[in-house]
Amino acid sequence: MKSLSFLFSCVLTVAACIQPSWASNSSHHLVLNDHIPDVYTVKTGDTLWDISNHFLAIPWLWPKLWQANPNIENPHLIYPGDKLYLVWVDGQPRLQRKPSKVIKLSPTIKVTRSPITTLQSSLVLPYLTEHRLLSDEALATAPRVIGSDDQRKQLSTGDRVWADTLLPIGEAWWVYRPIDTYSRKGSKRVTVLKEVAKLSVLSQQDETSTLALQSYRQEINLNDVLLPAPVQGASADLHFSPANPPADIDAQIMGAVDGQSYIATSDVVVLDKGHLDALQAGHVLQLYHPATEVAGKKGSYDYKRSPYSGTQFQLAPRGIGEVMVIRAYEAFSLAVVLRSTEPFSAGVSARSPQLTP
Numbered sequence: 001m002k003s004l005s006f007l008f009s010c011v012l013t014v015a016a017c018i019q020p021s022w023a024s025n026s027s028h029h030l031v032l033n034d035h036i037p038d039v040y041t042v043k044t045g046d047t048l049w050d051i052s053n054h055f056l057a058i059p060w061l062w063p064k065l066w067q068a069n070p071n072i073e074n075p076h077l078i079y080p081g082d083k084l085y086l087v088w089v090d091g092q093p094r095l096q097r098k099p100s101k102v103i104k105l106s107p108t109i110k111v112t113r114s115p116i117t118t119l120q121s122s123l124v125l126p127y128l129t130e131h132r133l134l135s136d137e138a139l140a141t142a143p144r145v146i147g148s149d150d151q152r153k154q155l156s157t158g159d160r161v162w163a164d165t166l167l168p169i170g171e172a173w174w175v176y177r178p179i180d181t182y183s184r185k186g187s188k189r190v191t192v193l194k195e196v197a198k199l200s201v202l203s204q205q206d207e208t209s210t211l212a213l214q215s216y217r218q219e220i221n222l223n224d225v226l227l228p229a230p231v232q233g234a235s236a237d238l239h240f241s242p243a244n245p246p247a248d249i250d251a252q253i254m255g256a257v258d259g260q261s262y263i264a265t266s267d268v269v270v271l272d273k274g275h276l277d278a279l280q281a282g283h284v285l286q287l288y289h290p291a292t293e294v295a296g297k298k299g300s301y302d303y304k305r306s307p308y309s310g311t312q313f314q315l316a317p318r319g320i321g322e323v324m325v326i327r328a329y330e331a332f333s334l335a336v337v338l339r340s341t342e343p344f345s346a347g348v349s350a351r352s353p354q355l356t357p
Helices: 002-018 048-055 059-065 121-130 136-141
Strands: 039-041 083-089 092-098 104-106 131-135 145-147 160-163 172-182 190-205 208-216 225-228 250-256 268-271 284-289 292-296 311-315 318-328 333-340 349-351
Touching: 039 048, 048 059, 059 092, 121 131, 121 190, 121 318, 121 333, 131 136, 131 225, 136 190, 172 208, 172 250, 190 225, 268 318, 284 333
Parallel strands: none
Antiparallel strands: 039 083, 083 092, 131 190, 145 160, 160 208, 172 190, 172 225, 190 208, 250 268, 250 349, 268 333, 284 318, 284 349, 292 311, 318 333
């Protein structure tokens, strides 16, 4: 009995030692990195994620560190040249912004500055503007390309394309191609669409429309999907903040939006959780390989093949990185891989940082 007690205490000790660093901070107290300055000047090219990583051991707790100044216009926006001051309020660290001066070239002209974004716009923007998730119902009723009058696949700017629906003359429409379809229990299926060309409506005839090709990434095919061009800036908001998600999120990576089998840092993936699960842009989730099962008799262990193969063991899931949600749909989300220690594929778990495996 004494030996069993000793063994149990050893297991607890080992478990405590190997738990992830974020798990030991389940109360979410802010932990600052070592050797950080009291004043940080924001540089061109900085992102909110860079700055959060610079100050915090757990960067998705940024909202707890940031203290917006109510006396400043748009206090949540940070610009290159701004100075960030680390102060202490009631024993807790807080970061405050002192805006840099706006340079005026003349009494009527001043330099227009752009605030820094959460992630590099070159990394995220293409996926926010060029990819869509569409339900089966929406896909079934969307206008489709029915070809060109000379049956060519290789088209150039100015060439004409026909659609099977009457579209408003003068409007801009984008051509999308289905990449993959995903489903989750109790929810509608969605299809990932990738933009391949941009068109403008020239005329209508009977039940069809004629469109002019403005630009393209790939050749346009029969049955490609047509959707209205997004309103300028409406679908490309990059000013969300890194944040801790709800405590009970346990999502699954459904696949990469570009359709590749192996996924790595900077790739964008589809998660099987969305608005209905309280996910929103900026939420950061931990990536885990699924638990491995081993079974058999001592000396003959093997990866599980049958529930009747002897003693069974389940090896703990292994953390391999993080993802950040960049757009949440009703039941699914798009997320960018912030860090991965190794390539991975669909089926990997994406969990709230509070959830220990």
